[in-house]
Amino acid sequence: MLGYLREDGKKGVRNVILVCYLVECAKFVCEKIVSKFDDDIQLVGLSGCYPNEYTFNILKAITTHQNVGAVLLVSLGCECFDKKALYKAIIKSGREVEILTIQENSGTKQSIKIGSLWVEEAITKIKKVPREDIRVDELVIGTICGGSDGMSGISGNPAVGKAFDxxxxxxxxxxxxxxxxxxxxxxxxANRAVNKKVAKDLLYAVQKAERYYTTMGHGSFSDGNATGGLTTQEEKSMGAYAKSGSSRISGVLKPSLYPKSKGLFLLDVVPDGKELWAFPNPNDTSEIIELIASGAHIVLFVTGRGSVVGSGISPVIKICANPDTYKKLEEDMDINAGKIIKGEATIEDIASEIYDIVLDVCGGKQSKSEILGHREFALGYKYFDNKINCF
Amino acid sequence: MPIVIKLNKNDNVAVSCERLKKGDIVLEKILILQEIDLAHKIAIQKIRCGEKIIKYGVSIGSATKDINEGEHVHTHNIKSDYIKHKIC
Known part of the structure; x- marks a missing residue:
């Protein structure tokens, strides 16, 4: 696989340009700029105007991600976001970057013109990013399940788990x-933790989630689960947990933190502190973005009912757990794990397919969601204490 | 033969991939004792009252009565051990 070697030493599997709005009021200009290009120019940004450490950290991680070659930050001019600090961080990472401030550039039309010119130049510049071999031990791979059904936990998730191993x-x-x-x-x-500290962190993260969701009025086990064949809380969770495989767990990450060592990590997506931030991740895209912010080059998405989302920053690979859904949504699905249900393949067979497709897509082959042009992005407010991680 | 999945080699239950009928044979030798819905569990060996139910290679609860090979495993004959964890 040939990767893109960044000045900070990281290697990407894509070479995208981000056009990033720093408040909703700057989004229209960004959309107009992005719409002028067919290349890998992606729209990302933050809707809210209030300052928040979490959103800053996510945008910093996204704009300095391995797969990103250049960033145009688009500001209205009066929003609270600390654009100078973000600009400095991107400069430090060696990426091409510019700030475009609409209030200082005679408004909409002129800003679109200046922004488009900058992107045109950036396209030429990032073509010169050196290519270098990227090995499996340099990859960061994320996994998520969404639009789950009774099949997810017995076909797609265990297959991803085996591929993870x-x-x-x-x-x-x-x-x-x-x-x-x-x-x-x-x-x-917790029994799979590499040490006692990690075991404690794992317990803390899940217990925090339980407290948070209970406050939000969201129960964990429903009658529908029992009708679908699930009997106990631990059984239901094991279905989602199966995608983690059987390796030792090396640590718990907060969104935007990069895994310090090789191995398996749990991403703790539920805010720390008081339950102030509504549902932690209101949709699958928010979770995909957090995985990417924690360094994922590629995201494995297991779906039973059939999610179609993707990302413009890191390729998303769809693993369809249900054979009937696969038939209906084949155009959107990369892997048919439903073959396990039909007895046409083993969990190991599908794990091998997943392993191979990850290498192909990292090597440049487009995933189905990339071919279709999916480039969803979502970012809301949260609070994380990135220092304290245990009781 | 109808398809069922044993997710881990240590499991004492398997999951049905289609609706099973009484008299069906699964995993070559296990006789199904009653109708079992898609994605529900079947005991693939005799499980005694109090023994752990193993799926994904881990315990997902305990048997509340003796369960025969080929019998449906669900809320009527197993219970969660997680609730106990929470009380302790």
Whole structure:
């Protein structure tokens, strides 16, 4: 696989330009700029005007991500976002960057013109980014499940788990989530921790999620789960947990923090402190963005009912757990894990397919969501204490 | 033969991939004792009252009565151990 070597030493599997709005009021100008290009120019940004450490950290991680070659920051001019600090961080990472401030550039039309010219130049500049081999042990791979059904936990998720085991054996960094869906299996999970500190962190993260979701009025186990064949809380959570595989768990990450070592990490997506921030991740895209902000080059998305989302920053690979859904949504699905349900493939067979497609897509082949042009992005407010991580 | 999945080699239950009928044979030798819905669990060996139910290679609860090979495993004959964890 040939990667893109960044000045900070990181290697990407894509070479995208981000056009980033720093408040909703600057989004229109960004959309107009992006619409002028067919190349890998992606729209990202932050809607809210209030300052918030979490959103800053996510945007910093996204704009200095391995897959990003250049960033145009588009500011209205009076928003609270600390654009200078973000600009400095991007400069430090060696990426091409510019700030475009609409209030200082005679408004909409002129800003679109200046922004488009900058992007045109950036396209030429990032073509010169050196290419270098990228090995499996340099990859960061994330996984998420969404639009789940009774099949997800017995076909797609265990297959991703087996693929994760292989990637970790080969030295990659792998990240799974979501703590709210792991309620009930935290004691099982803690037994896989590399040490007592990590075990404590894992228990803390899931117990925090349970407290948070309870306050939000969101129960963990429903009658529908029982009708679908699930009997206990721990069984339900094991379905989601299965995508983590069977490797030792090296640590708990907060969104935007990069895994320090090789191995398997749990992404703790539920805010710290008081339950002030509504539902932690109101949609799958928010979770995909957090995985990417924590360094994921690529995201494995297991779906039973059939999600279609993707990302413009890191390729999303769809693993369809249900054979009927696969038939209906084949155009959107990269892997048919429903073959396990039909008895046409084993979990190991599908794990191998996943392993191979990750290498192909990292090597430049487009995933289905990339071919279709999916480039969803979502970012809301949260609070994380990135220092304290235990009781 | 109808398809069921044993997710881990240590499991004492398997999951049905289609609706099973009484009299079906699964995993070559296990006789299904009653109708079992898609994605529900079947005991693939005799499980005694109090024994752990193993799925994904881990305990997902305990048997509340003796369960025969080929019998449906669900809320009527197993219970969560997680609730106990929470009380302790």
């Amino acid at each position: 292989r990637f970790i054996e080969d030295g990659a960094r792998c990240i799974f989530e979501e703590t709210g869906e792991l309620i009930g299996c935290e004691h099982i999970m």
